[in-house]
Amino acid sequence: xxxxxxxxxxxxxxxxxxxxxxxxxFVGLGISAFYNEPKYPxxxxxxxxxxxxxxxxxxxxxSADLVDKQEKYDKQVEDYQKNIxxxxxxxxxxxxxxxxxxLSVSLLLAQKLLVIADGVLLGGVFTLLYSVVRVFGSGDxxxxxSVVTVGLCVxxxxxxxxxIRQEK
Numbered sequence: 001x002x003x004x005x006x007x008x009x010x011x012x013x014x015x016x017x018x019x020x021x022x023x024x025x026f027v028g029l030g031i032s033a034f035y036n037e038p039k040y041p042x043x044x045x046x047x048x049x050x051x052x053x054x055x056x057x058x059x060x061x062x063s064a065d066l067v068d069k070q071e072k073y074d075k076q077v078e079d080y081q082k083n084i085x086x087x088x089x090x091x092x093x094x095x096x097x098x099x100x101x102x103l104s105v106s107l108l109l110a111q112k113l114l115v116i117a118d119g120v121l122l123g124g125v126f127t128l129l130y131s132v133v134r135v136f137g138s139g140d141x142x143x144x145x146s147v148v149t150v151g152l153c154v155x156x157x158x159x160x161x162x163x164i165r166q167e168k
Contacts, residue, residue: 016119023123024130027098031091038083041076044069081139088137092147095131099124100150103158110162121162128154 046069102124109117128151135147 012115015115016122019116019119020122020126023102023120024126027095027102027123027127028130031094035087035091035094038080038087041073041080043073085137085139088134089140089143092131092135092138092143095127095134096147096150099127099131100154102127103154107158107161121158125155125158 046066102120106117106121106124109120132148132151135144138144
């Protein structure tokens with residue numbers, strides 16, 4: 001292999017890695033831009049600082065008010081946790097669909113545009129990895145198992161098509 005061919009192959013590999021990363025970032029930022037994450041509830045200012053423990057015998061209305069605010073805040077945090085779990089599940093599914101699309105496109109381009117197809121393939125793999133990572137924030141074991149199962153099936157099918165079937 002000549003130096004020029006070796007240098008050209010090095011540039012191709014760098015391009016493939018760059019394209020793969022940029023596709024995964026594109027999908028992640030696209031999801032973030034159009035599907036907003038729930039906001040964590042802000043703690044009421046009266047609950048932020050406790051200078052001293054409140055003596056309930058001296059001022060029961062203040063104590064009751066603080067307890068009420070704390071309970072409301074705890075409920076908001078609980079609702080947020082449910083919402084963020086749903087959000088992570090949905091983001092994972094969206095990213096999984098995007099990765100399957102990218103992987104399918106890479107297989108369609110494989111015969112004509114090998115370097116671009118390899119970059120799109122790597123982007124699909126990175127996006128699939130992003131999907132698997134996000135699903136662990138969903139709090140639902142069945143969804144986690146489903147996403148990981150689809151990821152495994154896609155990886156095995158892709159490996160077969162890309163490496164074994166092409167050799168035949």
